[in-house]
Amino acid sequence: MTGTTHLTRLRTRMLATAYSNADFWARRWAFLTDQAVGALARRDPAAAETLAASLLAPEFLHDTQILGAAVEAGIDTSHWEERREKARTYAREAHELPSQFNPDTEAARIWASLFEHYKPIAAALAAHLRELPPTWQEDLFTPSPDSPTGHQSDPERPGPETAPYDVSWEDCPACFEAQDQCRYHAGVLAGMEYQRDLITTALTDHTAIDQLQERHAEREASAAQTAAADTSTLATA
Template sequence: MPTSTSTSTSTSTSTALLRLRRQLLSTAYGNMDFRYQLLASLADRALAELDRHSSPEAEELADSHLRPEYIGITEGRALSEAGSLGIDTSGWEERRERIRSYTRGADAVTPDGTPADSAQRLWASLFDNYPSVAAALADLLTGLPPSWRMDLFQTNDLTQVPAEPRQQGDNGPETAPYSSTDWEDCAACMEANDLCRFHSGFLAGEQHLRGLLATLATDSIALEQLQDRNHEIGQRQARESAEKSPERETSQ
């Protein structure tokens, strides 16, 4: 029966399906990039759904994806697959080149990059997103006197300037505008080569909220405290509303 076939295929340790799902689930669990986590999780769910409907087809698909010639999607194949789905790719090449010219090597800048690397990325971001600020900064820097190194840092060798302590996971100040509605095309994330500060904070808040919801679902005392607090707030708002209503009638 299909159910028994699916079970035996999924539990076998030598199947391509299990190896591919292991890679996807590992990425969904441990990758530091939220976008890769999400994509890996979605791909694993799709494979699991296919396995429930047709185990042989799921195994064949997983085996084809693990072949060396398949790994690493090419530009031509990406355009071909998108075209076969009826997706308009006329702007894809321009967008790709814009991103490449925008980053100017930002993908090679690690959190432990040199000050020169960070300065290059910072200038590129200002130039692309805030040209007036970039122009003002250039005027400011070119207007400094020849003695600026000694005046500001008491040394003519900038390598002797103490580096600021870097927080773990901090890729430096991104200047690109944040895209609060689009995680995939957020220019600040591209600049930081990671989640930008806005999306890092949004994700941290989301995780904190999940923790609170999990606590409320499992801790009856916490739920009672929350209900009592909401009741207090409701009573206070009712009193404030009652106190303001006579004033409104008088003014009218």
């Protein structure tokens, strides 16, 4: 791509990411960024070229730059510091997690999260643990080889998050804690991927299109029969 403009190189990278990246949000942000830069290019090509050059040669981003841009845009930033501290509190860098984590540390973390977000559950758990028999360790951790629990392997990473999820993935404490998509957002993404696959199939598979059209015709005929029956009943009454 030698000799091409910064704008062309940037849009190539953005669209290639939107097409091939495995992460839904990465694809979405890449495509929307491309659309925004493209809109700017149609209005002010020189400004778009300058912006593309800055995006392709990233420098360290200072807080003053971000806050200054927010103030210029009239955005209230009073809660941003609290939001960032919250994210840093929950964030757990994946490269810092050992393959075999410390059970005592994880137990303390899970208990602290339960106590902060789900006090009734923490109390019920404490009561349940107090009621365990003296042989609880042997009962729980020496299962029969034939039982389903006898073949469980230790996970490489800590278990499911305990923080509550937030519908907004940007502010979701559970995503921060898991340093990944929480169970809720993983489910949302799976549903969106499933819906996308259905739409793709419906648009590309001729057999599926025929079946959809047949089903649509059947539903229209059924609705017409129901309407006719209702009309006949009203006329008789």
